[in-house]
Amino acid sequence: MLSIVILGTGTIAKHLAGAISKIKEVRLAQIVGRNQEHLQWFSNLAPIIADFSKIADADVYLIAVKDDAIVEVSDYLSNKKGIVAHVSGATPMDSLSMENRGVFYPLQSFTEGRPLDFKTIPFCIEANWEASAKTLKTLAGRLSDNIYDIDSQQRKKLHLAAMYVSNFSNYLYGVGENLCLEEGLSFDLLKPLILETAEKVQTMSPKEAQTGPARRGDMKTMQAHLELLNDEKQKEIYALFSEAIKKVYEEKL
Amino acid sequence: MLSIVILGTGTIAKHLAGAISKIKEVRLAQIVGRNQEHLQWFSNLAPIIADFSKIADADVYLIAVKDDAIVEVSDYLSNKKGIVAHVSGATPMDSLSMENRGVFYPLQSFTEGRPLDFKTIPFCIEANWEASAKTLKTLAGRLSDNIYDIDSQQRKKLHLAAMYVSNFSNYLYGVGENLCLEEGLSFDLLKPLILETAEKVQTMSPKEAQTGPARRGDMKTMQAHLELLNDEKQKEIYALFSEAIKKVYEEKL
Numbered sequence: 171m172l173s174i175v176i177l178g179t180g181t182i183a184k185h186l187a188g189a190i191s192k193i194k195e196v197r198l199a200q201i202v203g204r205n206q207e208h209l210q211w212f213s214n215l216a217p218i219i220a221d222f223s224k225i226a227d228a229d230v231y232l233i234a235v236k237d238d239a240i241v242e243v244s245d246y247l248s249n250k251k252g253i254v255a256h257v258s259g260a261t262p263m264d265s266l267s268m269e270n271r272g273v274f275y276p277l278q279s280f281t282e283g284r285p286l287d288f289k290t291i292p293f294c295i296e297a298n299w300e301a302s303a304k305t306l307k308t309l310a311g312r313l314s315d316n317i318y319d320i321d322s323q324q325r326k327k328l329h330l331a332a333m334y335v336s337n338f339s340n341y342l343y344g345v346g347e348n349l350c351l352e353e354g355l356s357f358d359l360l361k362p363l364i365l366e367t368a369e370k371v372q373t374m375s376p377k378e379a380q381t382g383p384a385r386r387g388d389m390k391t392m393q394a395h396l397e398l399l400n401d402e403k404q405k406e407i408y409a410l411f412s413e414a415i416k417k418v419y420e421e422k423l
Numbered sequence: 424m425l426s427i428v429i430l431g432t433g434t435i436a437k438h439l440a441g442a443i444s445k446i447k448e449v450r451l452a453q454i455v456g457r458n459q460e461h462l463q464w465f466s467n468l469a470p471i472i473a474d475f476s477k478i479a480d481a482d483v484y485l486i487a488v489k490d491d492a493i494v495e496v497s498d499y500l501s502n503k504k505g506i507v508a509h510v511s512g513a514t515p516m517d518s519l520s521m522e523n524r525g526v527f528y529p530l531q532s533f534t535e536g537r538p539l540d541f542k543t544i545p546f547c548i549e550a551n552w553e554a555s556a557k558t559l560k561t562l563a564g565r566l567s568d569n570i571y572d573i574d575s576q577q578r579k580k581l582h583l584a585a586m587y588v589s590n591f592s593n594y595l596y597g598v599g600e601n602l603c604l605e606e607g608l609s610f611d612l613l614k615p616l617i618l619e620t621a622e623k624v625q626t627m628s629p630k631e632a633q634t635g636p637a638r639r640g641d642m643k644t645m646q647a648h649l650e651l652l653n654d655e656k657q658k659e660i661y662a663l664f665s666e667a668i669k670k671v672y673e674e675k676l
Contacts, residue, residue, distance in 0.1 A: 345588075364589070
């Protein structure tokens with residue numbers, strides 16, 4: 171039976187601990203965190219400790235803390251024999267200094283208190299040792315159906331790609347919400363469209379799925395849209411996207 | 424029993440005809456289009472005609488043609504007594520010149536051959552006469568649970584908002600796909616994240632849902648991201664969004 175220690179008490183730590191605690195073949199040996207109050211959330215899932223000098227021996231240590239605290243936390247694990255893996259998209263594996271190191275990166279946006287279907291989450295696995303990669307993949311395979319070998323360079327790019335499709339898209343949703351509010355309309359009006367746009371690319375390439383005036387090269391509608399906008403940032407975004415989309419499809423003609 | 428004529432044979436006409444033909448209390452009286460070949464698609468749903476001088480009498484005429492053809496098509500309906508309504512987001516109701524005019528705008532992205540749950544589609548209704556608004560709402564209410572009174576100015580803004588949340592988001596999905604391909608990775612890796620990002624705002628405001636380095640003001644990650652990008656357009660988008668997102672949350676601090 172695989173034993174796991176999780177270091178960290180934030181949102182990802184909570185999601186991982188919740189999911190791992192449900193796997194029969196795995197034992198959640200310990201949750202380690204600085205903050206006693208945050209640790210309480212985990213008290214039904216595993217033993218909790220705030221003293222980093224008392225970390226239990228385990229097969230896998232998952233470091234689920236903020237990126238800039240990963241190295242510091244990993245220092246407490248320098249004498250451990252198990253695999254030390256962080257769960258970060260943006261941090262190279264080699265930020266960890268122990269021989270038996272790896273990465274266990276779930277490519278998803280985790281929200282406090284919002285349940286996720288772990289089975290669909292892509293787990294990006296990397297390890298310094300082949301046997302450790304295998305162990306991390308076994309663990310990931312108990313949680314999800316989507317396991318990938320991803321090296322640090324690829325993961326960095328993926329994390330960047332995630333910015334575009336998630337953070338930036340979400341910002342656009344916010345622009346949409348503001349435009350609704352300007353007219354006293356509910357953001358509910360845009361929700362089915364937002365969902366359909368995301369669902370469409372589950373089976374189609376975004377390039378095929380693209381619609382709208384910019385794709386058609388419909389300058390009249392684009393000009394009318396620009397005139398409707400009051401906010402300079404919204405105007406800038408509109409112009410930039412229109413130009414970018416137009417360019418993609420002009421090249422195709 | 425309400426009788427409906429649809430003018431147009433494009434994607435929206437197909438979706439509307441398909442959905443309307445399933446309503447028991449409504450009779451799809453005719454589909455009118457210039458192109459015999461395109462009309463064939465509709466032949467199982469209603470009588471089809473290509474001769475615009477032979478449009479049947481009906482309670483409602485839905486003009487589902489390209490924006491710049493709406494006025495021209497509406498000229499064939501100038502002597503009709505039924506409600507003449509277009510289905511366009513970007514076109515003012517008063518582009519139509521008959522007294523009994525209106526708008527029947529389904530706010531959704533329609534894709535050829537891709538089924539949609541009509542029940543969730545917001546229908547934006549406007550009419551010159553109160554009784555006609557009621558009729559259009561009755562029709563919309565047979566198709567969907569989401570009926571809204573939306574005037575031409577509001578609809579114009581909504582249509583613009585739809586650009587941001589749909590066309591521009593889809594463009595960002597394409598950037599994500601390109602970044603994956605640059606590393607020889609499958610776009611599948613980003614799909615669950617895309618879906619979760621869209622699902623999240625079904626119950627949360629985009630402003631609450633925002634995550635990532637720009638929201639945190641994490642300059643180090645943002646700088647590293649910019650250095651990873653080769654494409655100038657991608658760089659420009661990154662910088663613009665980072666700045667815009669940062670600004671939203673700085674104001675909140």
